[in-house]
Amino acid sequence: MIKIERSFTPIKLTPNFVTLKTAEFIATGNNVWNVSWLKESLKELSLKKCAYCECDISEESKYMEVEHFEDKDRYQRKVLLWDNLLPSCKRCNGHKSTHDVIAEPIVNPFRHNPKDYFYLKVYRLKPKNTMARISIDLLDLNDTERLVVPRFKIGNSLLKTVEIALEKLQTYEDKPTPINTTKLVSTVEGILLECQKNKIYSATCATVLHTDEDYIQLKKRMTELTLWNRDLDKLHTNSLELILDN
Numbered sequence: 001m002i003k004i005e006r007s008f009t010p011i012k013l014t015p016n017f018v019t020l021k022t023a024e025f026i027a028t029g030n031n032v033w034n035v036s037w038l039k040e041s042l043k044e045l046s047l048k049k050c051a052y053c054e055c056d057i058s059e060e061s062k063y064m065e066v067e068h069f070e071d072k073d074r075y076q077r078k079v080l081l082w083d084n085l086l087p088s089c090k091r092c093n094g095h096k097s098t099h100d101v102i103a104e105p106i107v108n109p110f111r112h113n114p115k116d117y118f119y120l121k122v123y124r125l126k127p128k129n130t131m132a133r134i135s136i137d138l139l140d141l142n143d144t145e146r147l148v149v150p151r152f153k154i155g156n157s158l159l160k161t162v163e164i165a166l167e168k169l170q171t172y173e174d175k176p177t178p179i180n181t182t183k184l185v186s187t188v189e190g191i192l193l194e195c196q197k198n199k200i201y202s203a204t205c206a207t208v209l210h211t212d213e214d215y216i217q218l219k220k221r222m223t224e225l226t227l228w229n230r231d232l233d234k235l236h237t238n239s240l241e242l243i244l245d246n
Contacts, residue, residue, distance in 0.1 A: 001107065001114040001125075001141075002203050002242050004051060009082050010041040018080045025072070025079045033066045033080060042087035047198040051088040051109050052096075052139050053147055056200050065091040069108055071098045086110065091146065095139050106135040120207045120244040123151040154194070154201050155208040161191050162206060162214045169221060181227065188218070188232060195239035206242035 002145045021032040049060040057064035067088035070078050078084040086108070088096075099106070107117050117132035127133035135141065142148055168179045168184040193199070195206040209215050219236070222228040 001052060001054060001109050001118065002197060003113045004046055004109045005085065006045060006110050008041075008045075010037060010205065012037055013041075013080070013082055020075060022080055026076050031205060032070060033068075033072075038085075039066060039087070042085060045066075046087045049200060050085075050092055051086040052092040053091050053141060053177060054201050055147075055150075057087060057089050064088070065093045066088055067093045067096065070101055073098060074100060074231055075102075083110070091143075092139050099138055100132075103128075104134060105131050106138060107131055114203065115242070115244050118244050119246050120204060121171070123148050123204065125244070151201055151204045155204055158191060158194055158205055159212060159214070161187065162209070162212060165191065165218055166214055170219060172227075184222070185227060185229065185232070188222070189235065192232060192235035192239060193214075195242065196235065197201060197238070197242065202239075203242045203244050206239040209243045210240060210243050211245070 009087075024030055025032045043057065043064060046057075048056060050057050051067070065088050067086040068075075068079065069084050069086055072079045075084075088147075096106075101108075107114060117128050117135070120126070120127060125136055127136055140146075165184065165187045167181070168187055172180040172184050191209065195202055195209050199205065218230060222232075
């Protein structure tokens with residue numbers, strides 16, 4: 001889970017639309033939120049990822065749903081309140097169901113910074129406080145097959161690529177040619193791109209990378225050799241914002 005910014009409101013979500021459709025929902029129970037432009041706007045906010053588990057909700061098998069943070073049946077007048085809507089995969093939305101977040105709060109990535117609530121240990125989310133514990137249990141954020149295994153696979157792949165980068169660094173040190181420079185920098189850039197907000201499981205990738213001794217040594221040596229450029233540094237800095245540590 002990463003912090004998400006609610007940077008815009010859909011043009012079509014006018015006060016008049018909200019008033020009319022909210023009244024329709026209260027009177028009929030119709031799915032007034034199930035409109036393509038609203039769903040696409042939520043996808044854009046979360047970079048096409050589930051706000052809770054960071055899986056790719058653009059994949060047909062994951063199926064994106066409009067999640068009402070404050071339950072729509074209990075808090076009917078918030079059914080189209082923009083600040084109450086999140087993009088969620090079907091599984092996370094189903095787990096949360098009608099849970100009352102007012103009576104028993106959980107982490108909302110639009111309001112809270114997940115790094116203040118969770119840390120990562122052996123590819124499992126661990127709670128820093130009660131709200132985090134409830135969030136993990138309610139949303140099943142450590143589901144082995146659905147989340148822990150994918151986190152492990154992507155994290156392990158990242159570490160293997162760091163090892164490849166170290167080999168390319170050695171090749172460069174043995175023969176500092178322009179082509180070896182390009183190969184090394186390109187590989188490191190690819191590693192860091194996997195740790196950016198728009199990538200699935202980016203919090204896992206960033207955490208794994210920045211706690212890896214090989215990566216730390218790789219960056220240190222490339223900096224000493226003046227190979228660590230501004231683009232790499234920007235990607236590195238951006239990824240630091242996502243890490244889930246103690």
